[in-house]
Amino acid sequence: MTKQDMSADDALSDFTIREITLDDVTKRVYVAGSGPGVIVMTEMPGISPHVARFARWVRDAGFTVYMPSLFGRDGVVATAEEGAQVFRKACVSAEFRAFAADESSPVTIWLRALARLAHQDCGGPGVGAIGMCFTGNFALTMMLEPAMLAPVLSQPTLPMNDPAGMHIAPEELTAVRDRLEREDLTVLAYRFAGDKFCRAQRFAAYEQALGDRFVGRVLPDSAANPDTAPFFSVHVDSPHSVVTAHLIDEAGQPTVTARDEILAFFRQRLGVVV
Secondary structure (H helix, E strand, C coil): CCCCCCCCCCCCCCCEEEEEEECCEEEEEEEEECCCEEEECCCCCCCCHHHHHHHHHHHHCCCEEEEECCCCCCCCCCCHHHHHHHHHHHHCCCCCCCCCCCCCCCHHHHHHHHHHHHHHHHCCCCEEEEEEHHHCCHHHHHHHCCCEEEEEEECCCCCCCCCCCCCCCHHHHHHHHHHHHHHCCCEEEEEECCCCCCCHHHHHHHHHHHHHHEEEEEECHHHCCCCCCHHHHHHCCCCCCCCCCCCCCCCCCHHHHHHHHHHHHHHHHHCCCC
16 A cells, blocks of 8 residues: 555545435445454544545455444544644534443444444355544444454543443443454454553453453553654543554554554454455
């Protein structure tokens, strides 16, 4: 993939735009590639050039990417103020429960339906999904959909006010844990050691709830790219976004190793041969 300027808006012109209606809710979804489906859920403050770059890496690894527009303006490098406005709007949206522990955001119902659709469209053994930051935990709840086989949680941030909280209803967590055991599946998760929004307590809670079905990776803060977009430089004052804003796109970097591990995880679970 040709390297792009991450400081410039991304036209997303290599994606097909689909307006997908599921459960009477319509969302714009950017689709590209071929092979089994992988759902890439954006971080705050929306589908940035960094998020789109990651989606292209997934596409180029042999998958059909489904990247739903969940908040913000698609493809733009948001200013610090615009990003803050997107965050505030999402926090009061009926689709999200930003401060709720032991409860899943309502939007995960739509995302589970999207996983089901992606499997129908693309075939294969099932689909994968990655959530980041605000959407970081959603791939776990999406395991309630049988088509979901490869969940990745990147710096899961919700609930915002409880470092040890898990953004999933207890009965749903039990069902997910039972499925992981029954089908011999695992959950991959990533965070930076000094992340102020996804702290060690959250990973400890996942480990306690899921046991060895939870595979958590903690990267050193020194691995984070210090050159970030305006929203991150003003509002995100710690290493945070493992495979997007804080990734250093150079061979041997820990963030690139994390990216490659995620792609290998998708390939292994979804049957894509390199």
